[in-house]
Amino acid sequence: MFEFKFPDVGEGIHEGEIVNWIVDEGDHVDEDEDIVEVMTDKATVQISAPVAGTIQTIVYDEGETVTVGEPFVLINPDEEPTLQDEETLKRSEEEAPTPDPAPRTEAPAPRPAGNGEAQGVIQTRTPEGILAPPSVRIEARKRGIDIAKVQGSGPAGRILMEDLDQATSTAPKPTSRGAEMDRFSFDVPSVDRDDVLRIEPLEAPAGSTRQTAHRSTTLQPHFTLAIRIQADALDQALGQAQVQGEERAIEPLAAVVKALAQALAKHPRLNALVDEDTDELVHREEVNVQVAWPTEEGAQLRTVAGAHHRGLREIQDVLEGGGEDAVPTVTVSIFHDEDAFVSTPVLVHPQVTGVVVGSLDEVPVLKEGQARVGHELTLSFSFDHRWVDGYDGALLAEDVRGLLAKPEAMLLG
Amino acid sequence: MAVAEPLQYLDPKGTPTPDAPSLAEEQLLRMYRAMVTTRRVDDQCMKLQRQGRIGFYGASTGEEATAIGSAAALREDDWVFPGLRQGGVMLYRGWSVEKWFHHLFGTEQAVEKGRSMPCHFSDRDVNQVSWSSCMATQLPHAVGMAYAARYKGDDAIAAAYLGDGATSEGDFHTAMNFAGVWDAPVVFLCNNNKWAISVPVEKQTASESLAIKAKAYGFEGKTVDGNDVLAVYDATKKAVERARDGEGPTLLEFDTYRIRGHSTSDDPTRYRDESEVEAAKRRDPLSRFRMYLIRESIATQRDLETIEEDVQGEVRAAVNAAEEGTPPPLESMVKDVYETVPWHLEEQIEELSTFKET
Known part of the structure; x- marks a missing residue:
């Protein structure tokens, strides 16, 4: 058994307080894997395991104070210890009066006298x-x-x-507007109601655009970034797909969904949901792209699950077929005005990334004094600025641009 | 603070400017390996200290390019007068990782046999004097050595490293003044890592930059992006050549950032905002250099991973070797200072050895 003695983590530290055990008894740890957070007079630091093995006994609980030199956790080292493990092991066996190499379920918790009251809390x-x-x-x-x-x-x-x-x-209950609102108080002007045509309440069904927009614009400071993409290759590739015996054309939207998903898979912080209760950003493994799909009754939200692994044709089929059941991690919407070129995507809370796609248009391209017809696609991005800064946003936009400007790899995927 | 834009050849994504210096592939990979080794050794030592296996450590995380870029511009017989965090210079100059760990475990096999402060490396084999925790004291030494070399007709130069905090010391002024007056072949290499323990650089000086201070002493000062290893290399190379050609000293200010605490005894969260650190991490010198090497087809991702795995193994083996090292003999306490041990120290060690038995 390796008795890990509480180290002097600063210069001349006498004792430290256990703040947080990162591991539990029975967990396996690698050498140098962090196991506990301790607080001393000087600093709060993480301590890692000096040997690989199984955590046998946690001697001091969170909140307790350990004196430097006291064994505070017992680790049962792995079968084949390295040379240096053997060395430490030998040393600790020499010092421990009753070495017990066999794993056992209960181990005595050596505590200095005076410590360790009821409930293990000192x-x-x-x-x-x-x-x-x-x-x-x-x-x-x-x-x-x-x-x-x-x-x-x-x-x-x-x-x-x-x-x-x-x-x-x-304690007073937080209001329905969410914890964030309680941190501020606003003076709101009273509205003149002498000349009223109609009064419309904000109340709207849960999940409606109006409610989501209200929440996201209240809680999430947006920042927006718009890019233009040279789309000659994309236009040609989509055209070719149709020529090669496909009955329907692949829409540029499907390519945007795919490129966005691939780029987000590389930037998991931007494929994430905000937990407002804990102020935590939950990074998501799968990129589930929600598209505000235009129908005759207005936009319908349709989701493509795991869009980063899917082919373009498949993405388009899913969208046309009504979408899949998955928690969306990013939302794409489409310009309603063909002449517009920038729009602020309103984030769909709790997502942190949103995109608006423009149409794939012909544009004049000037090169060496000659004009020719080229193609361009515009994209607008919004991000939750509490979590995403300009640099991260720009990196994502650039990756999306790269994929759409050279779509060959993506089309094969 | 710096008014002039720092010299930069690689942007944070590793894209080179058209005028970026082109180095031989072999040298670039040697530099990369030394940077990876420095980073890896620092990570390992921080863990070892927290496990109680070594006593003290100060990491150079985020400042590797300043050490490696400048070391690559020096000749083997040039002398290095480190401030703090110049371990990477030694690693580039061929100092072994094993010696590094023997030093930290204070073994008999260590160069100083456990008699110097942990993390304060030195070795004649790489022409490096000891790190100095006393601020700026190494600078007059470096100028003196440089002046002496020229006096003897030797064309070795002195590389004098310092931090932003050292520029507030009297020794800094003394050294800069003598260097200017004598045209000494010395290059002052200042890591402006923004923090002198808990004192921010804003409280260090009222000058518009640290580099501009050279002007008052009659020589050139230049600000360099300290996280761009090519810029550090190029600026140092030019300054070293000037010094060697008898054109006098230069002060280079490397704009960088101390990512970790001052040492294992420091908790930087008490005096600086974490967002500042996060922003600095985006300018990481190692990933910038890595992206450059891949972008310019100097190495593939796989080549670099092989280097990284190799370094990992080297560090592991060195830790094991040092932990196996023997403790220095008691007599070593009085040796290596005087050519022969003086009588009073002989007496003391004799008396001490009687305590040892009981």
């Missing part, structure tokens, strides 16, 4: 005199609870996780 006295372990403090911060106002039910008034539930139920 009292942590802060300058303000509040008794609460860091895990509870972190949770309180997450839930927006002022820890100073919580009544502790543990020994000596220590605040336990359950006490937070009590506090939550008495």
Whole structure:
């Protein structure tokens, strides 16, 4: 058994507090894999495993304080240790009075005297005199609870996780506009109602464009980027596909969906959904492209699941056939005005990327004083600027441009 | 802060400008390997320190191009006076990864036999004096060495490294002034990594840049994109040639960023915003160089991966070798300073050895 002794992670550190165990007992870890986050007087740092093996016993729980030199986790090293593992192993066996090479389910938790009270949580006295372990403090911060106002039910008034539930139920409930709105207050002007034709309420069915737009423009600061794509090759390739015995032409839209999906697969941060409750960005594995598909009754949202693995013809078939059932990770819509060339895609919350596609048009191309007819496609992108900056957005746009300007590879895919 | 645009040949995506210097493939790959090794060794050492296996470390993550680009412009017999974070210079000049780890584990096999501060490397084999934690003290030494070399008719030059914090020290002024007055064959290489432990560069000087300070001492100062290894190489090469040709010193300011803390004893989240670090990571010198090599067909992705895997194995083996190393003998405490050990130290070591037994 490898006894990992709590190291001096700074210069002359005496002790540290366990903030977060990244691994659980029974987990396998590689050498140098991070296992725990600890806080010392100087810094909060991550400590990694010195040996590869299975976590046998976590000796100190989150919130407890460990003195430098105390074993704080026991690791059962892998069968074939490296030379250096053997060395450390030998050393720890020499020092440990009762080495036990066989894995076992329960191991004694050596704790220094005076530590380790009920529930494995030790009292942590802060300058303000509040008794609460860091895990509870972190949770309180997450839930927006002022820890100073919580009544502790543990020994000596220590605040336990359950006490937070009590506090939550008495706290004012967030309004339906979402947590973000509570952080601000606006002075809204009163509207003159002397000359009224009609009054239209904002209330709209859940998932309707109006509601989504209201949410995304309130919560998500947009930034927009528009690009022009030299599309001679794309025009030719789509034309050729039709000549080669295909009964229907492939629309440029299908190519855009495919190129966007391929590019997003390379930039997973932009193929992501925002969790507003936890302020986290959830990167998604599959690129599910939702298209605002024009029908006679207006735009219908149709999704192509895993569009980055699909062929162009297949994408077009799915869109024409009404779409698939998948959580969309990005939305593409189409210009309604053929003469327009830039439009702000309104993000579909909680997505962070949105695209508006223009038509594939003929344009004059000037080269060495001669004019010829070329083809151009315009795309507008919007991103949630809380999560995506201009550089990331530009990288995505450039990748999409690259794929559409040289569509051969994509058409084969 | 820098008013003049820093010299740049590679943009952050590794696209070269038309006037970018073209180096031999062999040298470019040697530079890439040294940069990868520096990055990898730093990652490994940070982990080892947090595991309690080594005592102290300071990483140069994000600043590798300044060390490797400048090292590649030096001749083998030139002298290196490091500030901090110039381990990459030694690695480029052929210092082994194994020596690196022996030093950190303080073994008998280490060059200094565990008698210097961890992470403060030096070795005669690569003409490098010890890193100095005392700010700017190496700079007058470097000028003195350079002046002496010219006096002796030797055309070796001195590469004097410093950080932005060192420019606030008296020794910096002394060294710059002497270098200017004597036209000493020295090149001052300043890593402006924006942070001197917790002091931002804005609080270091009221000058419009660090490079401009050279003007006051009568020689040229130039700002260079420190995350562009080709720009660092080219600027250093030209400065080194001028110094060697008797045309005097140069100050180069490398615009870069300290990605990690000052050392393992520092927590930078207490004094700087994480967004600043994230922005700096986008200018990563290693990925920029990598993209350049692939873009220019100097190497394939696979070639570079082979180098990276090879370095990984080398680092692993070196850690194991150093951990197997023997502790230095007690007597080594009094050796290697005087040619023969003086009587009072003899007496002390004798007395100490009696404690050892009990």
